[in-house]
Amino acid sequence: xxxxxxxxxxxxxxxxxxxxxxxxxxxxxxxxxxxxxxxxxxxxxxxxxxxxxxxxxxxxxxxxxxxxxxxxxxxxxxxxxxxxxxxxxxxxxxxxxxxxxxxxxxxxxxxxxxxxxxxxxxxxxxxxxxxxxxxxxxxxxxxxxxxxxxxxxxxxxxxxxxxxxxxxxxxxxxxxxxxxxxxxxxxxxxxxxxxxxxxxxxxxxxxxxxxxxxxxxxxxxxxxxxxxxxxxxxxxxxxxxxxxxxxxxxxxxxxxxxxxxxxxxxxxxxxxxxxxxxxxxxxxxxxxxxxxxxxxxxxxxxx
Ligand SMILES: Nc1ncnc2c1ncn2[C@@H]1O[C@H](COP(=O)(O)OP(=O)(O)OP(=O)(O)O)[C@@H](O)[C@H]1O
Numbered sequence: 001x002x003x004x005x006x007x008x009x010x011x012x013x014x015x016x017x018x019x020x021x022x023x024x025x026x027x028x029x030x031x032x033x034x035x036x037x038x039x040x041x042x043x044x045x046x047x048x049x050x051x052x053x054x055x056x057x058x059x060x061x062x063x064x065x066x067x068x069x070x071x072x073x074x075x076x077x078x079x080x081x082x083x084x085x086x087x088x089x090x091x092x093x094x095x096x097x098x099x100x101x102x103x104x105x106x107x108x109x110x111x112x113x114x115x116x117x118x119x120x121x122x123x124x125x126x127x128x129x130x131x132x133x134x135x136x137x138x139x140x141x142x143x144x145x146x147x148x149x150x151x152x153x154x155x156x157x158x159x160x161x162x163x164x165x166x167x168x169x170x171x172x173x174x175x176x177x178x179x180x181x182x183x184x185x186x187x188x189x190x191x192x193x194x195x196x197x198x199x200x201x202x203x204x205x206x207x208x209x210x211x212x213x214x215x216x217x218x219x220x221x222x223x224x225x226x227x228x229x230x231x232x233x234x235x236x237x238x239x240x241x242x243x244x245x246x247x248x249x250x251x252x253x254x255x256x257x258x259x260x261x262x263x264x265x266x267x268x269x270x271x272x273x274x275x276x277x278x279x280x281x282x283x284x285x286x287x288x289x290x291x292x293x294x295x296x297x298x299x300x301x302x303x
Contacts, residue, residue, distance in 0.1 A: 006025075007061075010055060034187040043187070091130065091133075225288070226242075229257075235259075
């Protein structure tokens with residue numbers, strides 16, 4: 001059974017179509033990134049997965065249950081983008097209260113709060129009020145809150161927004177460590193940051209699913225991008241020639257004049273072979289670039 005199944009989900013806010021026929025299946029395991037520009041529908045998708053919102057149409061299943069099913073209680077945690085701590089109470093008081101709401105006795109709740117604060121490296125803040133914490137520390141406390149009760153699925157909406165680079169690094173390694181015990185889905189604008197911690201990327205744009213890229217797999221592949229000066233023959237003829245070169249696994253064409261060549265990362269010297277092939281045929285190319293960025297995979301297709 002998949003961790004998450006979205007079947008043709010649509011979400012409307014009045015006349016705004018925030019999600020438009022999203023069908024998606026995600027498995028438990030290493031962290032998954034959710035990326036897309038402002039207004040793409042990331043927060044809306046999170047809210048549907050947490051059961052905060054209902055889809056206008058389509059079906060969402062988490063671990064086989066509908067998203068608002070009470071049997072998911074304690075198995076799923078969400079850290080909303082604008083989550084905040086109450087300035088009136090100490091961190092310990094607030095987290096203990098939340099643990100009690102999860103059904104823990106006061107003794108168990110206290111131990112659980114100590115455990116999760118320790119996990120995020122901040123055991124000392126238990127007696128502090130939020131005003132005494134830096135922005136980075138508050139984000140870590142919010143992560144601690146999401147870890148309470150050891151949920152299997154944790155949704156983090158922009159967990160590193162507004163953090164400086166050292167704090168981003170700390171957050172990233174905390175997530176990487178906690179990811180041994182739960183599946184994280186993390187939304188962010190920052191691809192670089194996510195690439196290091198996530199195994200796959202779900203890409204949303206204007207409410208539509210643009211693709212799911214497996215980063216782990218693409219790491220074992222090398223890429224060249226050829227930009228043609230002109231298209232002397234049909235794209236499929238050039239694709240066939242490039243595909244016939246040794247160690248080339250796949251070639252994709254991106255309009256109007258660009259080919260992405262995927263090959264075994266272990267193979268060296270393929271660039272010369274590619275150039276030789278193109279010049280033997282008399283096909284003029286403008287540029288041969290080593291590699292392909294994650295942006296290329298997402299915005300120009302992966303297969
Ligand atoms: N409560 C709401 N009422 C009306 N429209 C909404 C509401 N929430 C979101 N929208 C609209 O739905 C679309 C998707 O918004 P959403 O917040 O899900 O995007 P997002 O990808 O999370 O954006 P951001 O990166 O800016 O947080 C946008 O056009 C937004 O204006």
